[in-house]
Amino acid sequence: MQPAVLTERLTKRYGLRIGIDSLDLEIRSGEVFGFIGPNGAGKTTTLRLLLDLIHPTGGRAQVLGLDCHNDSVAIRRSVGYLPGDFGLDTRMTGRDLLGYFGRLRGLSDLGIAPQLAARLGLDLDLPMGRLSRGNRQKVGLVQALFHQPPLLILDEPTTGVDPLVQDTFLQVLREARDEGRTVFLSSHILSEVERVCDRVAIVRGGKLAALETTDSLLEKRRKRVTMTFTAPVEGATFAKLPGVSEVRVDDKTVSLRLHDGIDAVVKAAARHTLVDMSIIHPTLDEIFMSYYEEQQP
Amino acid sequence: MTGSQKIWALVSHQLRRRWRSLLGWGLALGALGALYVGLYPSMSGLMEDFIKNAPESLQRWMGNSEGPMTAEQWLGMEFLNLMVPLALPFLVILMGTRTVAGDEERKNLDLLLGLPIHRRHLIASTTVTMAISLTAVLVSTWLLTYIAVLIAQVDLRPGRLALSFVAIWPMSLLFGVLALFMSTLVRRAFVANVMPAVILVVMYVLELLGQLSQKMEPAQVVSLFHHLGKPIEGDFHLLAVLLMLAGACVLVAGAMVAFSKRDIYT
Numbered sequence: 001m002q003p004a005v006l007t008e009r010l011t012k013r014y015g016l017r018i019g020i021d022s023l024d025l026e027i028r029s030g031e032v033f034g035f036i037g038p039n040g041a042g043k044t045t046t047l048r049l050l051l052d053l054i055h056p057t058g059g060r061a062q063v064l065g066l067d068c069h070n071d072s073v074a075i076r077r078s079v080g081y082l083p084g085d086f087g088l089d090t091r092m093t094g095r096d097l098l099g100y101f102g103r104l105r106g107l108s109d110l111g112i113a114p115q116l117a118a119r120l121g122l123d124l125d126l127p128m129g130r131l132s133r134g135n136r137q138k139v140g141l142v143q144a145l146f147h148q149p150p151l152l153i154l155d156e157p158t159t160g161v162d163p164l165v166q167d168t169f170l171q172v173l174r175e176a177r178d179e180g181r182t183v184f185l186s187s188h189i190l191s192e193v194e195r196v197c198d199r200v201a202i203v204r205g206g207k208l209a210a211l212e213t214t215d216s217l218l219e220k221r222r223k224r225v226t227m228t229f230t231a232p233v234e235g236a237t238f239a240k241l242p243g244v245s246e247v248r249v250d251d252k253t254v255s256l257r258l259h260d261g262i263d264a265v266v267k268a269a270a271r272h273t274l275v276d277m278s279i280i281h282p283t284l285d286e287i288f289m290s291y292y293e294e295q296q297p
Numbered sequence: 298m299t300g301s302q303k304i305w306a307l308v309s310h311q312l313r314r315r316w317r318s319l320l321g322w323g324l325a326l327g328a329l330g331a332l333y334v335g336l337y338p339s340m341s342g343l344m345e346d347f348i349k350n351a352p353e354s355l356q357r358w359m360g361n362s363e364g365p366m367t368a369e370q371w372l373g374m375e376f377l378n379l380m381v382p383l384a385l386p387f388l389v390i391l392m393g394t395r396t397v398a399g400d401e402e403r404k405n406l407d408l409l410l411g412l413p414i415h416r417r418h419l420i421a422s423t424t425v426t427m428a429i430s431l432t433a434v435l436v437s438t439w440l441l442t443y444i445a446v447l448i449a450q451v452d453l454r455p456g457r458l459a460l461s462f463v464a465i466w467p468m469s470l471l472f473g474v475l476a477l478f479m480s481t482l483v484r485r486a487f488v489a490n491v492m493p494a495v496i497l498v499v500m501y502v503l504e505l506l507g508q509l510s511q512k513m514e515p516a517q518v519v520s521l522f523h524h525l526g527k528p529i530e531g532d533f534h535l536l537a538v539l540l541m542l543a544g545a546c547v548l549v550a551g552a553m554v555a556f557s558k559r560d561i562y563t
């Protein structure tokens with residue numbers, strides 16, 4: 001199946017500063033793809049390159065099989081885009097804005113905008129100037145979704161919205177995926193990426209640091225294992241096992257950090273009388289930080 | 298959806314955004330025109346005496362007329378040849394920069410250009426909006442001025458009055474398009490506003506100095522005000538009008554190319 005987004009050595013420099021450097025990325029159709037990294041890592045640059053808002057210094061990008069520069073209008077017809085930072089005409093209401101955008105998209109009505117607005121708790125008849133930051137963000141979300149595009153490109157979509165609305169919005173994204181649509185989502189709110197994304201790319205300093213399924217990323221990275229035995233146990237028994245680090249012994253309790261599979265640890269623990277065992281999986285936040293720590297010079 | 302439908306959607310949105318401002322401009326300039334017309338019956342005699350005793354430079358500026366000042370001369374002296382051509386370009390200069398650099402500063406452009414429109418559509422629609430806005434303001438100015446002509450029973454032909462406004466239209470549009478072009482080159486609306494505004498004021502001053510002083514006459518050639526002629530007195534410069542329109546077309550094409558090549562800033 002044709003990828004929804006494909007980039008090959010995509011590069012953008014702003015003078016001497018690197019926005020994104022030789023990015024190779026493939027986003028499959030029908031997945032929710034998370035793009036995470038701290039501010040300035042190149043997330044927004046990548047998204048804006050895909051929409052031809054900025055032009056690449058090198059490499060190329062395709063969206064839905066079309067060239068990002070030559071076919072940009074055709075691409076934007078099939079994309080719902082939410083910028084990370086956007087302004088709205090304060091005198092217009094949400095309904096006015098959606099009507100205007102709908103006309104430019106060739107639509108004769110507001111599509112699913114009224115239903116989306118109701119789900120997000122947004123009043124479409126208030127002038128934008130009277131809306132809070134969170135409600136303006138909701139207008140942005142609705143305008144990206146209301147025409148039900150096959151691809152959504154969302155830059156920090158839940159910034160400024162309250163947790164309840166975040167939940168609703170993530171549910172909307174899951175529904176979009178279930179309908180076969182693709183979502184490309186940049187975020188630094190890792191919990192939301194963890195909850196909704198099928199695969200995650202971590203970008204650092206304009207370069208791709210990792211690209212994995214969210215599950216495998218969570219699975220393979222540093223679990224915290226805590227075991228309680230009937231009698232004190234030597235920490236060295238576990239410290240020498242592959243993938244084990246940060247072994248701490250406190251009387252009858254052994255705590256360790258595990259990078260790889262748990263089989264060797266379980267076998268070593270089975271030589272003693274085990275009372276209790278807990279495995280704490282790291283959050284994406286911790287994983288993200290670990291990538292950064294590992295790659296610091 | 299065709300390109301022209303998209304352009305029309307953009308134009309109608311821009312006009313809806315600005316109709317109050319356009320109404321204000323039309324009413325203000327129309328009221329000023331009406332005021333000038335209303336003052337004419339009482340001023341014509343006074344002006345005749347004033348011109349007779351005025352220094353030569355001032356007589357030159359006032360058209361070296363002999364006998365009572367006509368309504369055409371009275372309106373052309375300041376209102377039609379200097380005030381309206383100076384004021385009206387500012388309306389479109391602000392429009393020209395608002396759509397690109399202004400909306401870019403306000404971070405509105407990312408949302409708009411995330412829609413399936415070409416950047417050239419935005420340039421074309423802004424140009425059309427400026428053209429329609431100028432027409433609307435000039436028509437309402439003409440209408441209010443001519444209503445005053447009828448009420449004050451001044452001898453002034455409506456066609457001559459209209460011709461004066463027709464001559465102002467391309468010059469104003471040229472400055473608006475220059476501002477639009479500038480805003481595709483620079484990302485700051487203020488900078489894009491300043492350049493055409495300074496050129497406009499310099500041209501105005503050169504024209505004024507040229508009228509007041511014989512030494513400054515050669516400098517008038519670089520002023521577009523000079524090439525407007527005096528259409529209300531029958532001196533309509535068709536070639537100048539066509540050249541200004543051609544200049545505007547070149548600038549629009551340049552703006553389309555420049556805007557398509559540059560990044561949109563956040």
